[in-house]
Amino acid sequence: MGQMIEITAKDGGRFNAYLALPASGKGPGVVIGQEIFGVNANMRAVADNYAEEGYVALVPDLFWRLEPGIELGYDEQAFAKAIDLFKRFDIDKGIEDIAATVDTLRQRDEVEHAGIGFVGFCLGGKLAYLTATRTDVSCSVGYYGMGIEDLLDEAANIKGRLVLHFAADDGYCPADAREKIKAGLAKLPKAEIYVYPGVDHAFARVGGMHYDKPAALMAHERTVAAFKKEIGPNFDLSALWEQHVLEEFGNRDVPATMATMVAEPYVNHIPTMTGGVGYAELSRFYQHHFVHGNPPDMKLVPISRTIGALQIVDEFILSFTHTTEIDWMLPGVEPTGKQVQIPMIGVIKFRGDKLCHEHIYWDQASVLVQVGLLDPQGLPVAGAETAHKLLDESQPSNRLMKRWQDSEGR
Structure with a gap:
């Protein structure tokens, strides 16, 4: 260079x-x-x-x-x-x-x-x-x-x-x-x-x-x-991230999405280990397994955003109807037609004014419950309730704790 x-x-x-x-x-x-x-x-x-x-x-x-x-x-x-x-x-x-x-x-x-x-x-x-x-x-x-x-x-x-x-x-x-x-x-x-x-x-x-x-x-x-x-430089990381999301989910334009990233970026969806390392692999992933494969009603609802010197941490709810096979979240699972709402965390790191990497976290057990692949009976897992409680903290807590009632009045 x-x-x-x-x-x-x-x-x-x-x-x-x-x-x-x-x-x-x-x-x-x-x-x-x-x-x-x-x-x-x-x-x-x-x-x-x-x-x-x-x-x-x-x-x-x-x-x-x-x-x-x-x-x-x-x-x-x-x-x-x-x-x-x-x-x-x-x-x-x-x-x-x-x-x-x-x-x-x-x-x-x-x-x-x-x-x-x-x-x-x-x-x-x-x-x-x-x-x-x-x-x-x-x-x-x-x-x-x-x-x-x-x-x-x-x-x-x-x-x-x-x-x-x-x-x-x-x-x-x-x-x-x-x-x-x-x-x-x-x-x-x-x-x-x-x-x-x-x-x-x-x-x-x-x-x-x-x-x-x-x-x-x-x-x-x-x-x-x-x-x-x-001495700077000071970039508007929030605006840069918003542009990336627009190209990725709004315009569904893979070249424009890649243009918001460094020469050799990487994406890691932590629960399923999907994404890509380097321009060629990530571009292939976006083109054939992500951008054009998401259900048409997929939506992100922002909950909070923390902006640091080099990265953004976004908290949001992802919702969709499982009408297409979602390679990155439910690889190999045929569409079930089920509604899914899931809290997610994205850690988005920048190098200069370009995205360097994305680490995306969610509760895969909750997704599996919502599409009917995991029976929550007797297991410490929940479905869409996790998203509902994030939006409304007055929703009941501790329902999965069998011994919760034992401490009442103590």
């Missing part, structure tokens, strides 16, 4: 940086601080991801003074080489090079906001803290930075937002070091510190031995939320 550009250092030297642009060609600027393995394929992929989030992302080669253009893998030999580079790396010069990168990014025509963000990993995590103390970035985010507890005398210089992500099992930054950092930053109004239990150093490195997807997703969402507070 990106290209290499050249940056002039404060002392006159020149070094390369990987530049990735959002689909729109413009957006706020974010500098990305490398790990000790150089600007390798992993760091370029990180930049591409931030570009898809709507940022003009720039990854400077911070090892250029030692070995320009170094790209290392993660085997034992590469790790030894990376440690050697790390030991010889001049932190102060590195921050000067980051400052030069910030200036270069701010001057580019593609950057729409005067404020610049920084996010760094491993070595870059430590540099994130120092970037916050020694430059004018609006928001700096560090992942599992090492040695920050020894640099807290610089904390008073921080004027922007600082977000630090730590792994609870990280031997490079143990609990006592994290406590010192928390105490040293406690008085800063825009300092956020997050510790992720049960994970180790480099938990956000995709494909790494310590990669932990849940922790990485949480940290990324918090990172982008912090950037949005300070």
Whole structure:
């Protein structure tokens, strides 16, 4: 997605940086601080991801003074080489090079906001803290930075937002070091510190031995939320979702539906594991098993909507008459003609101004009861009553609890 550009250092030297642009060609600027393995394929992929989030992302080669253009893998030999580079790396010069990168990014025509963000990993995590103390970035985010507890005398210089992500099992930054950092930053109004239990150093490195997807997703969402507070971009997620739903259910237009999504989206209907991963599979699913196969009277009634930095959580009631075979909800079940009302939850995540994924939840037992495939007698399940009670909370509770009457008057 990106290209290499050249940056002039404060002392006159020149070094390369990987530049990735959002689909729109413009957006706020974010500098990305490398790990000790150089600007390798992993760091370029990180930049591409931030570009898809709507940022003009720039990854400077911070090892250029030692070995320009170094790209290392993660085997034992590469790790030894990376440690050697790390030991010889001049932190102060590195921050000067980051400052030069910030200036270069701010001057580019593609950057729409005067404020610049920084996010760094491993070595870059430590540099994130120092970037916050020694430059004018609006928001700096560090992942599992090492040695920050020894640099807290610089904390008073921080004027922007600082977000630090730590792994609870990280031997490079143990609990006592994290406590010192928390105490040293406690008085800063825009300092956020997050510790992720049960994970180790480099938990956000995709494909790494310590990669932990849940922790990485949480940290990324918090990172982008912090950037949005300070530099944007701010999209109307509700309007974007409404447009997707209109194309999907109103116009039943598969190409238009796919156009509202990222290049490689995915949809997961949790109870039946239907949907698709990637453009080709999801487009096939929408075309042949979803958009044109839903009953003509299918309707969504919104109940509530919660909008976050990167996602929407929708609560709604889906109703339909089972007049067609619904592959995604009742695969292999012939139409029964039954009426169905079911509460549903949709977790819709965005990357930039496009939908990234949908996680859709409902009570499959309730659906089966309503179409006559499951006898609720003696089972702790209910039919359309679940939807009725969501709309009218005065409907009786606890009818499935045989011992409910035993507690009356107690």
